[in-house]
Amino acid sequence: MNTRLSVRARGIGKCFGDVVALDGIDLDVAPGRVHGLVGPNGAGKTTLLGLLLGLAAADSGTLEILGTPVGRTLDAPGGVAGFVDGPGLYPSLTARQNLAALAALRGDVRANRVDDVLDEVGLTDVADDRTRGFSLGMRQRLGLAAALLAEPRLLVLDEPSNGLDPAGKRHVHGVLGRLAADGATVVLSSHRMDDLEALCDEVTILATGRVVFSGPLDKLAGENRELDYRLRTSDASAARLLAADTAGVRLVDDAGSRPGAAEATVVRAATPALDDLVARLVRAGVAVRELTPVVSPLEAAFLALTTPQEDGG
């Protein structure tokens, strides 16, 4: 038993018939962290989060939640709250009534907590509207409010930013940040890397039921791989000639991919070769007006780790 970790999973396996959903998952999440679980559809994110919530039991491996070993029988571990596959709500009840009903069922919810959590997720103005008419983003925020009712020490959220507009994202971001600052732990999932950049400082990347990366985001982004960069200069043809002539830099044919991008060139390179190219451009009197990754370094790392190789290796 390790009381210093909120989640400690070792060798977790879970099958649905012939489908191996989780294949030997190790996961460590320390208190006070917002940990992202990211992977393509079908990677196993919802299955793993369901195990943390006690909605299903693993077939193999060991799991400790908040320092307590989870057995093979179904049981919601104490101090854990959240949802998978979207929050369950009564459409004919208002937001406030949904939360009050849940609070009554739980029995361990402080007075005024319903109003507090509505305020925290930014739904006070629509608290007395029936949830039938709620957008996906509003439903997600109400689901988060429901999970916050009992002041969990481990909050588990499945794809919480689906359907959120920028204001909704800001609210959710603020709520999760405050929880983590208070020492609670958040584990959330997304199929999009860019969602997690704003919310998490560490991620576990799943691909077909296996962990392909686990650690801080900057470690993932810092892995020095080749990326595509859009290069705009004062002299496109000179830039193309120099790029083609610089070791480690390749021209990527991107002609016509963007209207008005005529004088932009896309080059593929790792950072040292890119540095060489920029130095050569400047020496040749070619001004660099734009040099940006076509996809973010994190997204590129995510795609490289989760896209099956064509050679089957």
Ligand SMILES: Nc1ncnc2c1ncn2[C@@H]1O[C@H](COP(=O)(O)OP(=O)(O)O)[C@@H](O)[C@H]1O
């Ligand atoms: N209840 C279930 N019955 C059968 N197969 C399931 C069930 N839940 C998940 N799976 C399968 O397990 C794999 C992982 O699914 P899931 O955890 O939902 O992935 P994700 O949330 O990353 O999209 C998929 O191949 C999915 O089809």
Ligand SMILES: [Mg+2]
């Ligand atoms: Mg899922």
